[in-house]
Amino acid sequence: MNKIISLDEISGALVCEAGCILETLDNYVKEQNLIMPLDLGAKGSCHIGGNVSTNAGGLRLLRYGNLHGSLMGVEAVKADGTVVDCIRTLKKDNTGYHLKHLFIGSEGTLGIVTKVAVHCPVLPKAVTLGFFGVKDFDSVLKLYKSAKASLGEILSAFEMADNDSISSTVQNLKLPNPIADFPFYVLVETHGSDETHDAEKLSRFLEREMSSGLIIDGTVTSEPAKMQDTDKDVEGHVITWFTAAVDMDGNKQGHPCWDTIWNLRESIAGAGLLDGYVYKYDVSIPAARYYDLVPVLRQRMAGKAVKVYGYGHVGDGNIHINVTVPEYSKEATDMLEPFIFEEVSKLKGSISAEHGVGFRKPHFIHYSKDEGAISLMRELKQLMDPNGILNPYKVLPDP
Ligand SMILES: Cc1cc2nc3c(=O)[nH]c(=O)nc-3n(C[C@H](O)[C@H](O)[C@H](O)COP(=O)(O)OP(=O)(O)OC[C@H]3O[C@@H](n4cnc5c(N)ncnc54)[C@H](O)[C@@H]3O)c2cc1C
Ligand SMILES: *[C@@H]1O[C@H](CO)[C@@H](O)[C@H](O)[C@H]1NC(C)=O
Ligand SMILES: *[C@@H]1O[C@H](CO)[C@@H](O)[C@H](O)[C@H]1NC(C)=O
Ligand SMILES: *[C@@H]1O[C@H](CO)[C@@H](O)[C@H](O)[C@H]1NC(C)=O
Secondary structure (H helix, E strand, O other): OOOEEEEEOOOOEEEEEOOOEHHHHHHHHHOOOEOOOOEOOOOOOOEHHHHHHOOOOEOOHHHHOOHHHHEEEEEEEOOOOOEEEEOOOOOOOOOOOOOHHHHOOOOOOOOEEEEEEEEOOEOOOEEEEEEEEEOOHHHHHHHHHHHHHHHHHHEEEEEEEEHHHHHHHHHHHOOOOOOOOOOEEEEEEEEEOOHHHHHHHHHHHHHHHHHOOOOOEEEEEEOOOOOOOEEEOOOOOEEEOOOOEEOOOOOEEOOOHHHHHHHHHHHHHHHHHHHOEEEEEEEEOOHHHOOOHHHHHHHHOOOOOOEEEEEEEHHHOEEEEEEEEOOOOHHHHHHHOOHHHHHHHHOOOEOOOOOOOOOOOHHHHHHOOOHHHHHHHHHHHHHHOOOOOOOOOOOOOOO
């Protein structure tokens, strides 16, 4: 099931089968000056059907929203074999229940997604990137607020990483850090239609916030005129090489800052593996308390963990918290779980921001869903899959 069925170049509606690889689709729509509304580290291997079933987000969710918004329609097969055809290429369709949402993010427990209709936004003509060093987490939040105000609709990613995330990546993977050592780093990306204008906007933002003291140091660069010349890094991510970069004074320079920055951000995920066993938590927490859990866990795991670090999509409230220990132990696990889920629950966060519930977290789902919600989920499951043949053991806990 890997056929592309249609692409409407006027509306940007793409209809395709569930087994299409995300990267293949991205390359296909690019010919019509469009992009897929999601971009993930795993785009070279993941299928759009899987992305829909996990409601995958990715690096630019801040700009393009999640799949509940960009999916126009779904075709799915129920457990009894009935085909539910909700493929429409319409932005508006209020004819009763929005059934497509039952299949988005339900991890294959309610039906098998066979086709999707996706709304593809226009390919941005200009992409610019800023990488900043700041003194504390409070500055990260202030900078986020200010970035939304100054960059407006072109802001496509606002990411942060603490010193331990970046320094373990720099040390373990021998990657260069384009700026000096700071307690926190912020990565800002813009997608817009005018390179000069966008780069100016980002440079102005940098200048203003350097004088305000929120940014201590930073660098701004534009994507190398969309060069086709690509290469792959250690994890198979495609890196776009570029020739020109704009420095803080707005001068065009020839240093490879673009891929240095994204490469650094994208490599954090693998870097910790070199320190031992990694406990990974992918949670979302309301912005004001976004970083609270990291110091709490550092204190709790003092002497036990090699490192506790946090990085992620500030714009989506999604933080990745990784705890590396020299080796796996039941004692460390028991100190972390369910403690971390209890803390997330107290902060009114979600115990799974992106990666779903799967097999590992059904018995923790109550930290993010109340009894009434869980029983409604059970009723839906019973209705759509009475024999429990679709992804049994996933998502819902044993009654
Ligand atoms: C390197 C990496 C980076 C990632 N980065 C991000 C990120 O930035 N943002 C983000 O949101 N997520 C991210 N993820 C997680 C990502 O969302 C999921 O791993 C991905 O969407 C799952 O797709 P898959 O093709 O691997 O599906 P699979 O792992 O094969 O399947 C996922 C689930 O969906 C079910 N399923 C698969 N196909 C269908 C179908 N057609 N119909 C019904 N059910 C189906 C499966 O049974 C399974 O339960 C990342 C994962 C990796 C490995
Ligand atoms: C979707 O994206 C993720 C990466 O975020 C990838 O792991 C997965 O294989 C993709 N495919 C599907 C079907 O999600
Ligand atoms: C960042 O971390 C490294 C390695 O742990 C440490 O040497 C350095 O002092 C830290 N820098 C700051 C600014 O916190
Ligand atoms: C850190 O956690 C994130 C999920 O929050 C995960 O994607 C990443 O692979 C983890 N890093 C390591 C080294 O396992």
